[in-house]
């Protein structure tokens with residue numbers, strides 16, 4: 001029996017969730033155009049759509065909310081926020097934003113010029129979009145092991161150092177304004193990056209004189225993997241590991257909706273004083289005054305407290321343990337998943353789950369829709385519906401390497417019992433997989449955002 005690490009908290013406020021019956025869900029799906037983004041959340045029993053902004057705040061964070069100082073300039077919570085980020089990262093200047101993507105927008109609209117390259121292990125969608133919107137070219141340089149869904153590697157999020165050197169040699173450091181590392185590598189399955197790899201990337205950046213930034217959304221989960229898997233770190237504390245990780249970078253962007261365990265928030269942190277004025281001016285233009293960004297004083301306080309809680313080792317053992325537990329249960333039931341499981345989600349390989357459904361008939365989306373229909377669970381497709389695109393020259397459709405279904409776990413929200421219900425539901429569906437039918441899009445448009453809006457039907 002897979003092992004479950006018990007919750008290092010007890011529950012003192014509860015939110016009722018209701019099961020619907022199958023007939024009701026059939027009607028809801030029809031209304032929603034078989035797109036789970038259109039389903040009212042009250043009609044979802046277990047919601048694994050995302051781990052972003054869906055976490056449960058602690059009593060300590062809620063208490064902090066009550067201390068919100070809503071003065072326009074330099075409220076007391078700003079100082080707590082600034083201090084929390086500075087002491088955690090060792091970075092000097094802090095720009096608060098309401099989400100991670102605004103930090104990306106401010107960064108890239110300031111430092112990026114048309115035709116420049118930005119390497120990363122794997123760019124997250126919003127990072128890629130912000131680079132493209134500013135005329136830049138995003139490059140994904142994750143190691144080959146990171147692209148193989150079956151291969152075990154302790155740090156599948158690592159950057160390929162040889163490829164990074166080639167990019168810098170080929171294009172020259174002047175055309176690479178920043179190198180990014182995403183910790184953990186979200187688009188690559190929430191896989192961690194080793195301290196050794198971070199250090200090696202730092203060395204390359206030093207040699208070429210290029211700054212290095214983290215996309216730091218899941219820094220704490222990454223630190224936990226380093227402690228578990230990397231030689232020399234087992235006796236270090238999580239805050240020590242976090243501090244060392246950040247000591248190698250010149251800055252970071254962060255969505256606090258992930259490892260700061262808040263429902264809204266983000267920031268950018270950096271050391272270069274020349275960037276402070278342009279960043280602040282852009283911030284005032286699109287978010288707000290530099291001591292609150294797009295946030296209320298109370299939100300700043302919740303982030304300051306959440307950053308500390310996320311580095312608690314018992315919490316991280318339970319958190320990463322939950323993902324592994326769900327993965328182990330599914331694997332035991334024969335369900336094809338991406339291995340090893342990462343820090344925040346389990347990914348089902350839909351091409352193996354439903355090999356009888358072809359790529360153009362959305363095997364991942366079919367699995368997502370059937371999982372809701374049968375069990376009231378909301379997952380999300382990360383495959384053909386999200387990424388397939390028409391090649392503008394040949395007119396042919398290019399498919400992503402994999403068709404995945406992501407089961408993302410909100411932080412501190414669901415119990416082991418919920419996860420067992422999810423595993424049983426997926427396994428039951430797997431046993432009946434031959435009955436799953438393919439799908440087609442009804443209202444066709446070739447937007448990269450079509451997965452949010454498209455209406456579909458079964459074939």
Ligand SMILES: *Cc1c(COP(=O)(O)O)cnc(C)c1O
Pocket residue numbers: 052098099100101102124126127182186187215217254255256257258265266
């Ligand atoms: C969520 C996320 C972002 C964007 O953050 P938002 O708060 O959603 O704007 C950027 N990078 C990664 C890796 C993320 O997971």
